[in-house]
Amino acid sequence: MTREVLRGFSRNFIGAVEKTRTSTGSPPQRPQRCASTSSATTAFKVFFKYSEKFAFCKAIFVEYSYEGKIVKQNSPQTQNPVRWEVAQNIVEYPEALGRMKKIVAHIQEGTGPETVWLLEHPSVYTLGTSSVKSDLLNPGDTPVFETGRGGKITYHGPGQRVGYVMLNLKSREPDLRRYIWTLEELLIRVLAEFTVKAERRSGRIGLWVVNTNQQEEKIAAIGVRIEKWVTYHGFALNVAPNLECFKGIIPCGLKDFGVTSLEKLGIKSPLREIDGALKKHFFELF
Secondary structure, eight states: OHHHHHHHHHHHHHHHHHHHHHHHSOOOOOOGGGOOSSOOOEEEEEEEEEETTTTEEEEEEEEEEETTEEEEEEOTTTSOOOEEEEOSSOOOHHHHHHHHHHHHHHHHHTSSOOEEEEEOOOSEEEEOTTOOGGGBOOOTTSOEEEOOOSSOEEEEOTTEEEEEEEOBGGGSOOOHHHHHHHHHHHHHHHHHHTTOOOEEETTEEEEEEEOTTSOEEEEEEEEEEEETTEEEEEEEEESSOOGGGGGGBOGGGOTTOEEOOTTTTTOOOOHHHHHHHHHHHHHHHO
16 A cells, blocks of 8 residues: 555656756756766656545655756755854864864764854964975964864965855765865855856866966865764865965965965955855855
8 A cells, every 4th residue: 555655656756857847958067077978868867755645745855867967856845954064253273173183073973963163263283184394484473373274375364255065965976086176166156146257267176266467376275074974174175365375385385386265256245245145155066
């Protein structure tokens, strides 16, 4: 009896989805890198949960194939909400690192929600797992911390929006490259709202802007760590930091490229506006 009910719900739902797809002429889109110039084919598979207590079925997620790639979209009724936090004060780096580890442990144990934490740090240099000492040129009085994240050396400080993203990729899509690509896409969309065209570059993780002298400068850095498929660390977007502080290092080990910020590009936007754009596009992509 239960199986028959499930089959009926599945047939009806798939028929409705296919009808919608045909009438609109555009299937659900994957991120652009997975698209091709050939015609797209889309197939749907719907999974239902049957309640013996209440005698009804509901879709728990939809799995569809676009261009041969599988995507799972959770039903809003069953998806665990991502906790979104914005620190009101500057957070010391060791404090942030300790809190991130606790949040990650809770996610791994299933006792805490996935979390995005936006904040600012006091001036610090942080070393990724690929850092080399020669990239630390003249730190002066600025503290230096080893972090355990991927990447090389970078700077954090007031005026820079740091985003620590703690997600369980095992329950989403266990694909590190896709995750990093999606973080980049998040920042590209956010910057586009402020009339900045940010671009990816092969072999250089992060986002780049071409200045008026046709030189490429980095506006956002990405460095992540994953433990048991739970992510942490994340991104740093230069809104209005003191760019002179980057002169104490070779940022990300790339000595032939400079850094920029929204402020340097002539765009003065308060962090709350940046945060609003980050939140909007995050929930579009993740």
